[in-house]
Amino acid sequence: MSDKLKIFLTSLATDSELVQSFEQDKEGTMKAHGVEQEHIDLVIQKKYSEIENLLGADYEIAKNGVISAFKK
DSSP states (O other): OOHHHHHHHHHHTTOHHHHHHHHHOHHHHHHHTTOOHHHHHHHHTTOHHHHHHHHOTTEEEEOSSSOEEEEO
16 A cells, blocks of 8 residues: 555655655656555645555654655
């Protein structure tokens, strides 16, 4: 379900090339990494609490510039 989103957001925390691609084309970059459309919509609409719920209690998100996720 949210595994692709989790992998994508945690990759944004460490992969500068992915960040550049994401900044240029958020939706296209997420689609290319297999993120489901409903999750893409949450990221684009900045529904952070819903994203955190999807990721689960072991993760928190950072919203400074580019959204990313970190395992607690």
